[in-house]
Amino acid sequence: MTNPAAAAAETHADEGVREYLAFxxxxxxxxxxxxxxxxxxxxxxVTRIANTPDFIKGVMNLRGTIVPVVDxxxxxxxxxxxxxxxxxxxxxxxxxxxxxxxVDSVSDVTTLTPGQVHVAPEVGTxxxxxxxxxxxxxxxxxxxxxxxxxxxxxxxxxxIEGIAA
Amino acid sequence: MTIDMSQFYQxxxxxxxxxxxxxxxxxxxxxxxxxxxxxLNAIFRTAHSIKGGAATFGFTDITDVTHIxxxxxxxxxxxxxALTGEHVDAFLAxxxxxxxxxxxxxxxxTVDRDAAVAVCQRLQALADGSSGTSPEAVVAPVAPxxxxxxxxxxxADADGNFRFRVELPQVPERDVEALATELALLGSVSRETxxxxxxxxxxxTSEGRDNIVAICAFVLDPDALKITAANPASAxxxxxxxxxxxxxxxxxxxxxxxxxxxxxxxxxxxxxxxxWGRRATDRExxxxxSSSIRVGVEKVDQLINLVGELVITQAMIDQxxxxxxxxxxxxxxxxxxQLARNTRDLQEAVMSIRMxxxxxxxxxxxxxxxxxxxxxxxxxxxxxxxxxxxLDKGLxxxxxxxxxxxxxxxxxxxxxxxxxxRAAGKNEAGTLTLSAAHQGGNIVIExxxxxxxxxxxxxxAKARQQDIPVSDTMSxxxxxxxxxxxxxxxxxxxxxxxxxxxxxxxxxxxxxxxxGNVEIRSVPGSGTTISISLxxxxxxxxxxxxxxxxxxxxxxxxxxVESLQPAPVDVKEIAGQGKLVKVRExxxxxxxxxxxxxxxxxxxxxxxxxxxxxxxxxxxxxxLVDSLVGQQQVxxxxxxxxxxxxxxxxxxxxxxxxxxxxILDVSALLRSSRQLSNDPVFF
Numbered sequence: 001m002t003n004p005a006a007a008a009a010e011t012h013a014d015e016g017v018r019e020y021l022a023f024x025x026x027x028x029x030x031x032x033x034x035x036x037x038x039x040x041x042x043x044x045x046v047t048r049i050a051n052t053p054d055f056i057k058g059v060m061n062l063r064g065t066i067v068p069v070v071d072x073x074x075x076x077x078x079x080x081x082x083x084x085x086x087x088x089x090x091x092x093x094x095x096x097x098x099x100x101x102x103v104d105s106v107s108d109v110t111t112l113t114p115g116q117v118h119v120a121p122e123v124g125t126x127x128x129x130x131x132x133x134x135x136x137x138x139x140x141x142x143x144x145x146x147x148x149x150x151x152x153x154x155x156x157x158x159x160i161e162g163i164a165a
Numbered sequence: 166m167t168i169d170m171s172q173f174y175q176x177x178x179x180x181x182x183x184x185x186x187x188x189x190x191x192x193x194x195x196x197x198x199x200x201x202x203x204x205l206n207a208i209f210r211t212a213h214s215i216k217g218g219a220a221t222f223g224f225t226d227i228t229d230v231t232h233i234x235x236x237x238x239x240x241x242x243x244x245x246x247a248l249t250g251e252h253v254d255a256f257l258a259x260x261x262x263x264x265x266x267x268x269x270x271x272x273x274x275t276v277d278r279d280a281a282v283a284v285c286q287r288l289q290a291l292a293d294g295s296s297g298t299s300p301e302a303v304v305a306p307v308a309p310x311x312x313x314x315x316x317x318x319x320x321a322d323a324d325g326n327f328r329f330r331v332e333l334p335q336v337p338e339r340d341v342e343a344l345a346t347e348l349a350l351l352g353s354v355s356r357e358t359x360x361x362x363x364x365x366x367x368x369x370t371s372e373g374r375d376n377i378v379a380i381c382a383f384v385l386d387p388d389a390l391k392i393t394a395a396n397p398a399s400a401x402x403x404x405x406x407x408x409x410x411x412x413x414x415x416x417x418x419x420x421x422x423x424x425x426x427x428x429x430x431x432x433x434x435x436x437x438x439x440x441w442g443r444r445a446t447d448r449e450x451x452x453x454x455s456s457s458i459r460v461g462v463e464k465v466d467q468l469i470n471l472v473g474e475l476v477i478t479q480a481m482i483d484q485x486x487x488x489x490x491x492x493x494x495x496x497x498x499x500x501x502x503q504l505a506r507n508t509r510d511l512q513e514a515v516m517s518i519r520m521x522x523x524x525x526x527x528x529x530x531x532x533x534x535x536x537x538x539x540x541x542x543x544x545x546x547x548x549x550x551x552x553x554x555x556l557d558k559g560l561x562x563x564x565x566x567x568x569x570x571x572x573x574x575x576x577x578x579x580x581x582x583x584x585x586x587r588a589a590g591k592n593e594a595g596t597l598t599l600s601a602a603h604q605g606g607n608i609v610i611e612x613x614x615x616x617x618x619x620x621x622x623x624x625x626a627k628a629r630q631q632d633i634p635v636s637d638t639m640s641x642x643x644x645x646x647x648x649x650x651x652x653x654x655x656x657x658x659x660x661x662x663x664x665x666x667x668x669x670x671x672x673x674x675x676x677x678x679x680x681g682n683v684e685i686r687s688v689p690g691s692g693t694t695i696s697i698s699l700x701x702x703x704x705x706x707x708x709x710x711x712x713x714x715x716x717x718x719x720x721x722x723x724x725x726v727e728s729l730q731p732a733p734v735d736v737k738e739i740a741g742q743g744k745l746v747k748v749r750e751x752x753x754x755x756x757x758x759x760x761x762x763x764x765x766x767x768x769x770x771x772x773x774x775x776x777x778x779x780x781x782x783x784x785x786x787x788x789l790v791d792s793l794v795g796q797q798q799v800x801x802x803x804x805x806x807x808x809x810x811x812x813x814x815x816x817x818x819x820x821x822x823x824x825x826x827x828i829l830d831v832s833a834l835l836r837s838s839r840q841l842s843n844d845p846v847f848f
Contacts, residue, residue: 047825050762064470
């Protein structure tokens with residue numbers, strides 16, 4: 001199971017085996033396609049941008065690139081977030097656009113076979129169903145698999161042009 | 166002691182190539198009717214430098230051509246001869262021949278000797294032609310005793326021969342005979358006896374003056390010898406005179422100007438050599454071919470980012486060691502300060518890689534405009550402004566084509582024919598201006614002409630004809646935008662220059678692809694300005710950093726007029742309209758930055774904070790901030806590459822401590838602070 005990369009690249013169809021980065025938000029555990037993750041780093045001070053929703057923390061300097069940072073805990077209203085040396089930012093690279101995502105913690109990289117991914121039920125996670133790939137089961141653990149491309153490109157996140165009218 | 170000269174050849178060739186290109190450029194801009202003495206001098210210098218270099222390396226064919234060229238140019242620049250179009254053409258032809266000769270030496274390619282000779286003859290003919298008309302030129306060569314004659318230098322005839330007049334001092338007849346025999350080896354000699362019984366030879370030879378002196382030196386003191394260049398035209402007369410040999414009679418030797426002449430020549434020549442020596446050591450002798458390398462932009466960007474990181478790391482080290490005891494850690498601190506210097510230099514050097522002056526683009530237009538204007542029978546004066554404005558190389562390369570279109574359009578459609586201009590009471594020659602300037606987070610490049618302007622009625626009619634929805638109440642700006650619709654052209658005649666209707670929409674699309682926009686301003690009868698505004702992806706901006714609450718913002722310095730702290734009485738509140746501040750008898754709207762950006766300020770009271778007076782597009786306003794932090798050059802980073810556009814912010818930059826600071830969009834702030842704060846936000 002060491003070479004799933006090629007298969008995992010584009011589609012979400014249940015062919016082949018994929019690797020997911022697992023992270024927690026509140027009490028739920030989420031998984032995103034590992035190929036969208038550029039790096040994981042600690043939370044550093046960001047520059048606030050006026051007149052943006054509170055979950056857009058601002059922009060940070062990632063080796064010379066200005067990168068927006070969103071706090072998923074605020075986006076999904078998972079309690080009062082704290083920022084300390086344990087706060088983690090997952091840096092995503094989606095279609096050439098780089099962005100940071102603050103989560104509670106990052107646990108591990110998990111490999112899931114198509115058989116382990118189930119269709120998500122129509123019931124409440126913090127995330128809207130349209131942004132979910134499905135639910136991954138791994139023994140006792142259950143990962144909510146997020147279609148991170150779709151989520152980050154959505155108008156909900158307010159990260160891209162052409163929203164707000 | 167043999168030095169391999171060939172390693173320096175490359176340097177000479179490179180140098181000569183540049184000089185030739187420069188010469189061509191200068192010739193093209195030269196105004197034949199009223200040549201600028203500075204330009205003539207510059208052209209002369211290029212010829213002179215090439216000659217010097219060629220002589221050093223023994224490329225005699227190049228020296229021959231440049232020599233005649235130089236002689237002719239020298240006379241023109243001294244005003245002894247009037248410049249004509251014929252001269253310019255001949256000079257251009259000579260440039261081509263020199264190119265060819267250079268290539269011959271450089272790559273061993275075949276050289277058309279006939280062409281070289283033809284050019285020499287052509288130049289010589291021009292030089293001769295004027296010597297009959299210009300009084301000074303005639304006087305100088307035929308008066309061998311006058312000093313200027315020596316300065317004028319020998320003039321080669323059509324066969325490349327020089328004519329010298331050699332006046333001997335008092336010498337025995339036996340020596341005169343011997344000399345005559347020796348000189349005959351150099352070329353044809355005719356002999357005459359002067360009135361004071363001395364002997365003079367007229368020598369037609371391809372050898373230089375130095376050889377004549379060398380031969381005579383066997384027999385007599387060269388200092389007593391007088392050699393002058395004889396005018397070919399006057400030579401026959403002398404030849405007749407020499408037919409009757411007369412016994413030489415001793416007289417006092419005439420002091421010879423020859424001695425001073427080589428010295429005068431030597432001075433510039435040694436300067437030349439010094440110059441060469443320096444350049445030769447400056448460059449990699451064996452590798453002069455690769456004076457530039459092409460590198461992928463990504464590599465450069467990566468380099469820039471890495472250096473940025475390095476600078477931040479260095480700043481961190483600086484902060485850490487700042488806490489150390491300076492005496493105990495003296496050497497560490499010294500090293501650290503050296504690191505700081507090196508880092509700064511490195512950053513500057515790396516930054517400069519991507520930046521190029523707009524001149525790179527502008528410099529290609531003068532020839533184009535000249536050619537176009539000539540073709541269309543118009544008179545156009547071409548002016549550039551802000552050529553030193555630096556722009557990212559990537560953008561510079563992409564702006565060339567759109568500008569090309571716009572300049573062509575302006576010459577073709579904008580500027581009217583001379584008669585029409587005269588009828589309209591304008592100067593016959595239209596003015597086409599290309600300018601570049603930083604404006605806020607943008608670079609604004611403008612092509613403007615003082616021609617007829619756009620015709621509103623014609624554009625509307627044409628738009629209707631093409632089924633583009635229009636109304637008569639459209640604003641001018643909207644009408645002008647129609648010009649940029651695909652397939653739109655109002656030119657009455659489709660010329661081969663422009664007018665096929667594929668111009669403006671391509672321009673607009675190209676500029677749009679670069680993230681910029683095109684704006685047209687036009688006044689009927691007085692001209693059109695097309696203004697391209699491009700975002701700065703990597704332009705460097707002079708900024709003033711200001712602090713509000715905990716946030717630091719950058720204000721482009723170009724907008725900042727002054728900063729001051731107002732007296733409480735100068736701040737007036739207008740109910741529901743915000744505040745005004747009185748600055749030197751002028752009431753300016755007050756923009757509280759903390760309100761716009763929803764920040765908790767240190768001072769909400771204007772009289773406690775600092776007001777920065779900003780000016781943009783003729784509008785002024787006072788921006789209230791907590792304090793001024795300082796001035797610095799910042800690298801403008803695009804916020805939109807990973808994020809979206811933010812109202813009131815034109816970009817971002819990275820501060821020395823690695824933090825991000827936002828650059829304020831001053832024009833937007835000034836347009837309306839109220840509207841800005843009411844801008845729609847999400848959801």
